Amino acid sequence: MSKTEWYLEYEITKNRPGLLGDISSLLGMLSINIVTINGVEQGRRGLLILAKNYEQIVRLESILHTMDTIRLIKLRVPKLRDRLAVRHGRYIQQDADDKKTFRFVRDELGLLVDFMAELFKQEGHKLIGIRGMPRVGKTESIVASSVCANKRWLFVSSTLLKQTIRNQLIHDEYNENNLFIIDGIVSSRRANEKHWQLVREIMSLPAIKVVEHPDIFVENTQYSIDDFDYIIELRHDPEEEIKYDIVNKSKMFSDSEFGGFDF
Numbered sequence: 001m002s003k004t005e006w007y008l009e010y011e012i013t014k015n016r017p018g019l020l021g022d023i024s025s026l027l028g029m030l031s032i033n034i035v036t037i038n039g040v041e042q043g044r045r046g047l048l049i050l051a052k053n054y055e056q057i058v059r060l061e062s063i064l065h066t067m068d069t070i071r072l073i074k075l076r077v078p079k080l081r082d083r084l085a086v087r088h089g090r091y092i093q094q095d096a097d098d099k100k101t102f103r104f105v106r107d108e109l110g111l112l113v114d115f116m117a118e119l120f121k122q123e124g125h126k127l128i129g130i131r132g133m134p135r136v137g138k139t140e141s142i143v144a145s146s147v148c149a150n151k152r153w154l155f156v157s158s159t160l161l162k163q164t165i166r167n168q169l170i171h172d173e174y175n176e177n178n179l180f181i182i183d184g185i186v187s188s189r190r191a192n193e194k195h196w197q198l199v200r201e202i203m204s205l206p207a208i209k210v211v212e213h214p215d216i217f218v219e220n221t222q223y224s225i226d227d228f229d230y231i232i233e234l235r236h237d238p239e240e241e242i243k244y245d246i247v248n249k250s251k252m253f254s255d256s257e258f259g260g261f262d263f
Contacts (some may be wrong), residue, residue, distance in 0.1 A: 003033070003050040003051060003052055004050070004051055004052075004053075004054075004077075005035065005048060005049070005050055005077070005078055006048075006049050006050075006051055006057055006075065006076065006077060006078065007046065007047070007048060007049075007074060007075070007076055007077070007078035007079070007082040007083075007086075008046070008047040008048075008049055008060075008072075008074070008075050009040060009044060009045070009046045009047070009072075009073040009074040009075075009082075010023075010044065010045060010064065010070040010071060010072050010073055011043055011044050011070065011071045011073055012043050012044070012045070012069070012070055013068070013069060013070060013071050014068065014069040014070075015043075015069075016069065019069055019070070020037075020045070022069075023047075023070075026060070026063060026064075027049060027060070030051075030056050030059060030060055031052065031056065032049050032050065032051045032056055032057075032060060033049060033050040033051075034047055034048075034049055035047075035048040035049060035050055036048045036086045036087070037086070038085075038086045038087070038088075038089050039089055040085040040086065040089065040090060040091060041090065041091065044073065046082065046085055046086045047086070048078060048082075048083070048086055057075065060075070061075050080115070080118055080119075081094070083118075084111065084114060084115055084118070087114065088110070088111050088114065090111075092104070092111065092115060098231070100228070100229065100230050100231055101230075101231040101232075101233065102115070102230065102231070102232050102233070103232075103233045103235070103238075104232065104233070104234050104235070105234070105235050105236065105237055105238055106136055106137055106234065106235070106236050106237075109137055109141055112141050112145075112232070112234065113141055113144045113145045113148060114145075114148070115145075115232075116128070116141065116142065116145035116149075116210075116232070117145040117146075117148035117149040118149075119145075119208070119230065120145055120146060120148075120149035120151050120179060120208050121149045122208075123206075124206050125205070125206045125207065125208075125209075126208050126209070126229050126230075127203075127209050127211070127227055127228050127229050128208070128209070128210045128211070128228065128229060128230045128231075128232065129210075129211045129212075129214025129215075129217070129225070129228045129230070129231045129232065130142070130210060130211070130212050130214070130231075130232045130233075130234060131213065131214065131215065131231065131232070131233045131234070131242050132212075132233065132234035132235065132242060133235070133236070133240065133242060133243075136234050136235065136236055137234060138212050138234055139158065139159075139160045139181070139183075139212065140160075141234070142179075142181055142210050142212075143160075146179050149179075151177065151178065151179040151208070152175070152177070152178050152179065153178070153179045153180075153181055154166075154169070154173055154178055154179070154180050154181065155181050156180050156181060156182045156187075156195075156198065156199065156202060157181075157182050157183045157186040157187040157190075157191065157195070158181060158183050158186065159183060159186055163186055163190060164186070165186065165187070165190055165191060165195055166195065166198060167192070167194040167195050167198060168194070168198060169198065169202075174201075174205065175207070176205060176206050176207045177207070178207060179207070179208045179209075179210065180202050180205075180207060180208070180209045180210070181210050181212070182199065182202075182209065182210070182211045182212070182217065183211075183212045183213065184211055184212060184213035184214055184215070184216040184217030184218075184220075185212075185213045185216050187199065187217065187220070188216050188217070188219070188220040196221075199221070203223070211228075213244070214228060214231065215244060216244060
């Protein structure tokens with residue numbers, strides 16, 4: 001019988017030597033295997049565990065509730081955030097009101113790349129928006145995540161080297177396993193109807209699409225923010241405000257400064 005993975009998180013209420021050993025021994029007596037363990041927040045530990053059946057988890061939960069040294073926080077089938085919390089030792093910050101919005105700062109690029117790579121590995125259509133000021137690391141993080149997910153990335157519009165606008169794809173680029181990157185500002189500033197036709201074709205593919213500056217993108221298309229499955233915000237520091245009026249005035253998007261490529 002195959003084992004099922006579960007996520008266990010508890011808060012330490014009375015820290016004493018040997019507490020982790022007691023938890024490990026309890027899991028061992030219940031024939032539950034530990035896959036990974038790490039601190040996930042101040043005073044909290046998270047574990048990925050393997051159980052043969054649900055009855056083992058019921059017994060574990062019952063016993064954990066009787067312990068006065070810990071407080072059970074979560075015992076569930078692991079979500080993506082749980083896996084990343086155990087892997088990196090902290091939770092991804094999620095918007096309290098909009099659960100599909102996740103926030104990162106530049107110091108957390110490793111965590112961001114890992115998070116996006118896990119999203120990119122999933123099959124089928126997924127529309128991901130990423131907000132952030134110029135030179136914060138948006139495009140570089142997308143490319144690095146694509147590499148981790150073993151995906152081929154294609155720039156539909158971009159400013160990574162020079163302004164790039166694609167008006168068509170070659171036959172093998174219409175591939176569901178490819179990852180398509182669109183810069184909302186570049187497309188809005190320089191695109192013609194052929195480019196927008198290409199964007200519509202790409203949006204209809206059951207593939208991963210990542211849109212930088214999604215707010216500008218939806219202002220100039222028939223799509224809305226509600227169409228996005230995930231919104232990622234990347235800042236230099238937690239207090240930085242993402243202002244599109246500043247982005248629009250940046251020389252980074254000036255044709256005379258950088259020139260451009262049209263395909």
